[in-house]
Amino acid sequence: MKTEFDKIAEEAGNAELAAWAAKVKAANEEIVTFVGQKLRTNVPGEFVQYLQGSYNVNLVISFGTEDTVIIRFPKRGITAAKFLEEKVRNEVRFLEYLAEKTVIPVPKIRDWGTAKESPSQLSPYIIMDYIEGTELSELLQQLQDDHKEAEVDLVYEQIADYMLQISRLHFSAIGPVNKDTSGAWTVTDRPLTTNMNNLASVVTDYPVDQFPKVAFTSTQAFLHYRADENLLHLQVQRNLAHSTQDAEKCFIARHRFKQLIERFYPPSEADNGPFIPYCHDLRPKNMLARYEEGSLKIVAVLDFEYVNTMPAQFAYDPPWWLAMVSPGLMLEKFALEDFEALYVPRLEQFLRAMARAEAKQKPSQQKEAISLASRMLDSWASKRFWFNHGIRKGWDVDVVYWSALHEPGDEELSGDLEREMSLIAEKKMEQLAAYEAECDARGIAQSG
Known part of the structure; x- marks a missing residue:
């Protein structure tokens, strides 16, 4: 049997992501300048490429032969808005902990901050070393x-x-x-x-x-x-x-x-x-x-x-x-x-x-x-x-x-559980009918 996401919620998240991704693209130059300031370098920065993950987007930024880093933003619409700051803070702390307590090769964190502190207030961010590899x-x-x-x-x-x-x-x-x-x-x-x-x-x-x-x-x-x-x-x-x-x-x-x-x-x-x-x-x-x-x-x-x-x-x-x-x-x-x-x-x-x-x-x-x-x-x-x-x-x-x-x-x-199951099954079919009607009204294709 297969369970799936709520297509209505998923489409709303995808729409939020698309709008946010456009803001990231529009802010590329600002992001490059921001990273250079955080690294305190006078070498002009250059945007190299995007590296996409399931929950994050990473921008690779090069400062000539001196330094190459990535700035990592959690994707809005994919990461729940209420969790953005918490997610980034938790990841930063764990990376710092691993670097201190193990010899696992993790990238060094150069800087991190909240959405309010980020370029165009895009999202909480982490700046870390870029590491070459496949x-x-x-x-x-x-x-x-x-x-x-x-x-x-x-x-x-x-x-x-x-x-x-x-x-x-x-x-x-x-x-x-x-x-x-x-x-x-x-x-x-x-x-x-x-x-x-x-x-x-x-x-x-x-x-x-x-x-x-x-x-x-x-x-x-x-x-x-x-x-x-x-x-x-x-x-x-x-x-x-x-x-x-x-x-x-x-x-x-x-x-x-x-x-x-x-x-x-x-x-x-x-x-x-x-x-x-x-x-x-x-x-x-x-x-x-x-x-x-x-x-x-x-x-x-x-x-x-x-x-x-x-x-x-x-x-x-x-x-x-x-x-x-x-x-x-x-x-x-x-x-x-x-x-x-x-x-x-x-x-x-x-x-x-x-x-x-x-x-x-x-x-x-x-x-x-x-x-x-x-x-x-x-x-x-x-x-x-x-x-x-x-x-x-x-x-x-x-x-x-x-x-x-x-x-x-x-x-x-x-x-007791048999009776509860019967009520839940009836409720699920009522919910499904309402859900499918809403998907049809919104023009959202369904599977399953």
């Missing part, structure tokens, strides 16, 4: 196509090392990493997630006042919040289900996810931490690499937006991207077995790379009683990998449940 996903796919597995091993080992470094970063709450007045790194603010941004930007009338206000100090509390967020999402998005059967399947999947929390996260001392930064987008598409001395080396890891400390088990999951395709997207089109046929051989290869990376650690770094490779294997074997993926990604929760976690008989509900 997107690693392109290079890795070519290596795999050419069956150069020894070189794939070297790439995997570098990424495994980054994941190892991050797995050692422990906190006592769930949320974004920040610095307190004493200069200590801490977590006190609410977690801002990709899912929250999507609910606020591509679901009409989602009650954003019900988002968290502060950090979580309990794994159970956080996971129950996320499960409830998915249930509220089902009630609010008018085109989430396209038939009574769809609505019932969504209802069952989202309630079962809430009931599965205790299975995958039995209450224990670990409920109160440690919590570890989880970087969902730590993947080849957000890494730059180049050949140095005949070996492919990762030279930059990018895009740490929406990173929060999360239950440690998230950091113990194997990478979801190993099959070079989104698990949720794959399950929408094919069977679980088709995904596993692509994923498992790469998982086995990555776990061997992780074991090598762990073996290379210094004795002072070998603090964990259980290896990260073993934890990752356990996550996959126990299906916690699938639970974690579904609980994080609200638009994947239904297909993940029915494809990977459902067992015969699980669809049986108590009498």
Whole structure:
């Protein structure tokens, strides 16, 4: 089954983005001057190119042979307006934290500020080093196509090392990493997630006042919040289900996810931490690499937006991207077995790379009683990998449940839930009819 965005909200966001992008283009010269002032250089700047991302636009600006930087703006209409400043501040702090606590190659931040401080008040901004390199996903796919597995091993080992470094970063709450007045790194603010941004930007009338206000100090509390967020999402998005059967399947999947929390996260001392930064987008598409001395080396890891400390088990999951395709997207089109046929051989290869990376650690770094490779294997074997993926990604929760976690008989509900499901299914069909009529009136094409 496939869930999709609200086309009305999505079109409104696209219209806002188009108007904003035109303002960015019109302000190019002002932006170049602004960056030069922030860098305190007398060398004239020159706009080189745009680098587009899903949530951001980057302008590459060159100052002769002296310096080349990018200025990064979150896209209005894609990032919910209420989250713009929060998103940028959280990313800046996490990049600064990684630069201080790890040797992961992240770009150096040169300056950052609010929308009011930006050229033409476009959007909050980050100015950071521009790093030459090719997107690693392109290079890795070519290596795999050419069956150069020894070189794939070297790439995997570098990424495994980054994941190892991050797995050692422990906190006592769930949320974004920040610095307190004493200069200590801490977590006190609410977690801002990709899912929250999507609910606020591509679901009409989602009650954003019900988002968290502060950090979580309990794994159970956080996971129950996320499960409830998915249930509220089902009630609010008018085109989430396209038939009574769809609505019932969504209802069952989202309630079962809430009931599965205790299975995958039995209450224990670990409920109160440690919590570890989880970087969902730590993947080849957000890494730059180049050949140095005949070996492919990762030279930059990018895009740490929406990173929060999360239950440690998230950091113990194997990478979801190993099959070079989104698990949720794959399950929408094919069977679980088709995904596993692509994923498992790469998982086995990555776990061997992780074991090598762990073996290379210094004795002072070998603090964990259980290896990260073993934890990752356990996550996959126990299906916690699938639970974690579904609980994080609200638009994947239904297909993940029915494809990977459902067992015969699980669809049986108590009498109260059966009655609630019947009412929800009826409500969803009424919502869908109103939604489709509004789309027709606006001339918006629909799918599903």
